[in-house]
Amino acid sequence: MAAATSPAAPEQTPKTPTSGPVPFNFSQPPIIEGFNPLPRAKDESFKEKLIRKTKENPFVPVGCLGTAGALMYGLRAFHQGKTRQSQLLMRGRILAQGFTVVALVVGVLATALKPKQ
Structure with a gap:
């Protein structure tokens, strides 16, 4: 039996697109259409954030x-x-907890009603 030989076809490898957008770049945040994130002024430490929040609503730490x-x-x-x-x-503790919750709610409402700058 004679084997039929055919010319060897070169291997076909999938070609990667050299142009066009990359699906996801891990060094950049994802781009979401219609969403523009606000830039952070600066990252603050725990101590700085605690002081800022205490100045905004001093009754919560007191409670x-x-x-x-x-x-x-x-x-x-x-x-x-x-x-x-x-x-x-223990009854005094319950009153102090209630005071703290009321201070939190008042602080949230004051922040929500404050005009945007």
Whole structure:
């Protein structure tokens, strides 16, 4: 039997497009049509952000400290067996938590109603 030989066809490799947009560039943020992100003025540390937020709404940290203080003293009184004082301090803790929540809501509403600059 004679084998039929045919000229060898060159291997075809898929060609990569040399022109056109790259699907995604990992060194750049994605481009979303109709969305223009606001540039950040600067990145701030935790301490700077805490100070800025405390200046914006000083009642929230006061409420948090009041809540933590009432809780600590209430637990200490409970441990010492002073049940009446412990109950009063736990009620005070609830009031301090309520104060903190109201301060948060007022701060959010004030920020939402503040005119944009």
